[in-house]
Amino acid sequence: MSLHDPVPAPEDAGIQIRNLTVSYDTDRGRFHALNDVTLDIRPRHITGFIGESGSGKTTLAMAMMNAIHNPGRIDGGSVLLEGAGDVLRLKGEELRRLHGRYFGFVFQASSNSLNPLKRIGAQLMDLGRSHGVTDLRALLREAKTLAERMGMDGDRVLTSYQHELSGGMRQRVGIIFALVLKARVIILDEPTTALDMLSQQAVLEIVRTIHQERGLTTVIITHDMGVVAEMADRVVVLYAGRVVEEGPTQSVLRHPRHPYTRGLIHAIPRITGNLHDVEPLQGTPPDLATIPTIGCVFRERCPIRAPICDTVAPTPTSAHGDGIVTCHGVDQHD
Amino acid sequence: MIAEQLPQTPLVRPHRQSFLHIAWRVISARPSRILGLVIIVFFALMAIVGPLLYPHNLPINPNAIYAPPSLRYPLGTDFEGTSNLALIVTGARYVLFAALMAALFTVFFGTTIGLVSGYFLGPADTILMRITDFILTIPGFPLLVVLSTVWNFGQPIAMGFVLGITGWGGLARAVRSQTLSLRERGFIEAARGLGLPWWQIVFWEILPNMGPYIAMNLLVSITGGIYAEVGLFYLGVVPFHVNNWGVMLNLAVFTGGAMQSPQALPYLLSPLVCILLLTLGVVLFLDAMDEMFNPRLREG
Amino acid sequence: MGLINMIEVRGLVKTFPARGGLLSQKAVQAVKGVSFTIPDAGAVAFIGESGCGKTTIGRILTGLETYDSGEIYYNGQNLTSLTPRERQERLRKIQLIQQDPYAALNPARTIYQTLMAPLTWEAKRQQKNRDWMERRAREVLELVGLNPDVVLGKYPHMLSGGQRQRVVIARALTVQPDVLVADEAVSMIDVSLRLGILTLLQALRRDYGIALLFITHDIAAARYIGHDGRVYVIYQGEIVEQAATDELIQSPVHPYTQALLSAIPVLRGLEQPGPDRHIPLGEFALAEGNGCRFAPRCRFAEQRCRDEKPPEVAWQHEEHRHTCHYPTPRRVVPEPLEAKS
Structure with missing residues (x-):
């Protein structure tokens, strides 16, 4: 199999993130996007990152790949990728090679990441070439098989330009791009936001099947609890750049702490x-410039705010068996 | 329905920063912009009050023909011994006023025709674009040469009008293509759905979105206008009725022989440097236009 | 709910002229003879995939698109017989809430200016003065839950998506509409803020009798706004099933409706999937021939479906109608789990 780089990534590509802090430089000052x-x-496992806009979920995914660019900056911490060491220490060609070998990233709107002037097949070959794949034919064959698995006509997709495909099809093409290089870690950034329900479920179904088949490490970034509930084994709830809760999806959904x-x-x-069981979340999504720097970041919108929340930032405590929750009020509320 | 029970809330007009306030903040953000503004204001003042500082007939001095720069004549003198500084100052009005007129005409015609054409499409668009194509194919400069034989360009407004009327084609095309993309946007559809009249949609909803572009065009057109008219006078194809920078250039080269003798050099250089300086001012100031007229770049 | 039908549409047809490109070389009939009614202060939802024609119907109703044939009755008056100008005037009372609140507000105009534009014409019609306009601007903003003192002087880019959508709704309210057509009005808004917008639309309907036409692919949102309303399921420009909201959700008989409902995410841990849930993976193919348009994607299709176009018939009672040769109710929506402790 010439598709692989000489040194293949290990089967199980777990990631350990430790004390990761990322900040952005804006004209209003420097703000922490991840704290x-x-x-x-x-x-x-399929891990879901959930949070509103501004919660830092995309930043976290990018930081995991050491792909934070100006005006962003990784201030500290480490990202240990099994078989590759600390990703944050790599740079240049080494980092690029690592990306090709380990990571597949599916963008929010895949149409924006496709070249409008080139056919999908040609773009796939470019991708292969840039990562040193010698057998481009096998790459295309693989892409075609994937396309057919996803309910599309493989030949048609490879010979199409992106504007000839529907939104759902483009999203699938994005997933093909992420998968052909045999990535071990697939990161999907809002993979279904622009899609209607049927295309959304179809895309999720495809992701789930391939995840299981290849034993991938999958991360889904979304603001839709429904997507997380359908897909994820574990859920990470982010708010204003902090992990506020993490644990097995079913447990978190059933007993949110x-x-x-x-x-x-x-x-x-x-x-x-x-219908009366639902109620809107109070307040507005966090703005990096106005979130409190002392105490709990969520307190302005919190229904169980206590005096301690104003002065002391809560620390993670164990919850959901092997998960965590970061809140002063967890004890009296369970 | 809803409108009938009006709560008697006190009326507070929304607080908006005045345009001047915003403009100053934008300009003062960079020294280059301030320099540009200073240069432009300097020349504008020169054009407005300049002619008032000197007698209608500038004094001549037969003893100081083509005099070099001195304390009495800071920029030297011309073939009659008249101060070049006085000539520059009194000549600025015609040049700048004609150029401003030219720019205003260009922007007015170009913007209106481009907007109407792009918004209505159909037959109106076809007719207006044919006219635009026609205007684009007219070689403006030769037309002016021809026109000058029958037309008296003693009034700067006449000069500005002719320069403007031949120059709006390109702008009309550009504005039309921007209108085409803007008219499909959600807020224009909403305005149509709300039953707003066409002129309100065109001039109050679409036009403000092109503010930066049009403001830049206005400034660039001014420099274009200056080049064109100065060129005309320099070539001597337009009769000289009043003193202006173009006339000075012409006389310096063809009468004073500034190309051969260094004597007339101050006479040639003073209008030239003024034009360059003014262009520099415009270019430096141009950079502020986008931020001044683009609300998206304003802060909350 | 009122008894009269404020809007009645019969046999609406819209064809878009041919365009270049590989996918659309022939004229596209986006709406193929659609009939529906919107009762006074009622709630009606159109559901279907993107490209099914539901958006086109909304745009026709709000006067942004013309139609080729069919009749639209508005308060008993046939709009088709009116001059375009008169029709436009009537349709002003039907306001569209667009999907994208980022495109729906003019980036170069403050919220104050945005609201004043339509209010100027309202004031002229009703012979009111500037004071009235200003009060009204503040009033509509308060109605949609925004603080006028904070919002009026701002430009759209200074507001969040949810706030923008509220401004869009406020702007529609300036003309005192009878109907709001909400075209995917919440799909681009953060999930956490969606409910707020939905609650607002619900309140406008309840408190001011504004009828809602909710065009969406999110059936749960449609149900939240009008569980006492009616849902029309649209597939390739045709209505394939219609029923009262909860009835359609609980016992859909058309396989397409069942596919749409199956696609609703299941909150595992709180809910379990419906026993008949099935999600078709394939992208939609345009049907050829005379048969049922859904047949190429339908897992229950038989030869008859490919040959013969199913007529619209009633299921059990007149209010629940469908176009399927083999209607079978199936339970596909997620069901809540019992224990919730």
Whole structure:
């Protein structure tokens, strides 16, 4: 198999994030987009990153790949990728090779990441060449098989320009791009936001199947609790650059410990059941410039705010068996 | 329905920063912009009050023909011994006023025709674009040469009008293509759905989105206008009725022989440097236009 | 709910002229003879995939698009017989809330200016003065839950997506609409803020009798706004099933409706998937021939489906109608789990 680089990535590509802090330089000053994030991304699991806009979920995914660019900056911490060491220490060609070998990234709107002037097949070959793949034919064959697995006509897709494909198809093409190089870690950034329900489910179904088949480490970034609930084995709830809750999805959904998680779950109108059970989350999504620097970042929107929240930032405590929750109010509320 | 029960809330007009306030903040953000503004204001003042500082007929001095720069004549003198400084100052009005007129005409015609054409499409668009194509194919400069034989360009407004009327084609095309993309945007559809009249949609909804572009065009057109008219006078194809920078250039080269003798050099250089300086001012100031007219770049 | 039908549409047809490109070389009939009614202060939802024609219907109703044939009755008056100008005037009372709140507000105009533009014309019609306009601007903003003192002087880029969508709704309210057509009005808004917008639309309907036409692919949102309303399922420009909201959700009989409902995410841990849930993976193919348009994607299709176009018939009672040769109710939506402790 000439598709692989000489040194293949190990089967189980877990990621250990330790004390990761990322800041952005804006004209209003320097703000922390991620603040001291410690997290394990387990191999062969689907992990969902959930949060509103400005919660830092995309930044976290980019930082995991050491792909933060100006005006952003990684201030500290480490990202240990199994078989590759600390990703944050790599740079240049080494880092690029690592990206090709380990990571597949599916962008929010895949159409924006495709070249409008080139056919999909040609772009795939470019991708292969840039990562030193010698057998381009095998690469295209692989892409075609993947396309057909996803319910598309493989030949048609490879000979199409991106504008000839529907939104759902483009998203699938994005996933093909992420998968052909045999990545071990697939990161999907809002993979279904622009899609209608049927295409969304189809895309999720494809991701789930391939994840299981290849034993991947998958990360889904989304603001939709429904997507996380359908897909993820574990969920990471982010708020203003901090992990506020983490644990097995079912446990988090059933017994959310953090008031923010509870709010997110209760804000989803359901198709069955009592309509009055839902209630909107109070306040507006966090703005990096105005979040408090002392105390709990969520307190302005918190229904169980206590005096201690104004002065002391909560520290992670164990919850959901092997998960965590970061809230002063967890004890009296469970 | 809703409108009938009006709560008697006290009326507070929304607080908005005045345009001047914003403009000053934008300009003062960079020294180059301030320099540009200073240069432009300097020449504008020169054009407005300059002619008032000197008698209508500038004094001549037969003893100081083509005099070099001195304390009495800071920029030297011309073939009659008239101060070049006085000539520059009194000549600025015609040049700048004609150029401003030219720019205003260009922007007015170009913007209006481009907007109307792009918004209505259909037959109106076809007719207006044919006219635009026609204007674009007219070689402006030769036309002016021809026109000058029958037309008296003693009034700067006449000069500005002719320069403007031949120059709006390109702008109209550009504005039309921007209008084409803007008219499909959600807020224009919303305005149509709300039953707003076409002229309000065109001039109050679409036009402000092109503010930076049009403001830049206005400034660039001014420099273009200066080049064109100075060129005309330099070539001597337009009869000299009043003193201006172009006339000075012409006389310096063809009468004073500034190309051969260094004597007339101050006479040639003073208008030249003024034009370059003014262009520099415009270019430096141009950079501020986008931020001044683009609300998206304003802070909350 | 009122008894009269404020809007009645019969046999609406819209064809878009041919365009270049590989996918659309022939004229596209986006709407193929659609009939529906919107009752006074009622709630109606159109659901279907992107490209099914539901957006086109909304744009026709709000006067942004013309139609080729069919009749639209508005308060009993046939709009088709009116001059375009008169029709436009009537349709002003039907306001569109667009999907993208970032495109729906003019970036070069403050919220104050945005609201004043339509209010100027309202004031002229009703012979009111500037004071009235200003009060009204503040009033509509308060109605949508925004603080006028904070918002009026701002430009759209200074507001969040949810706030923008509220401004868009406020702007629609300036003309005192009878109907709001919400075209995917919450799909681009953060999930956490969606419910707020939905609650607002719900309140406008309840408190001011503004009817809602909710165009969406999110059936749960449609249910939240009008569980006492009616849902029309649209597939390739045709209505394939229609029923009262909860009835359609609980016992859909058309396989396409079932596919759409199956696609609703299941909150595992709180819910379990419906026993008949099935999600078709393939992208939608345009049907050829005379048969049922959904047949190429339908897992229950038989030869008859490919040959013969199913007529619209009632299922059990007149209010629940569908176009399927083999209607079978199936339970596909997620069901809540019992224990919730």
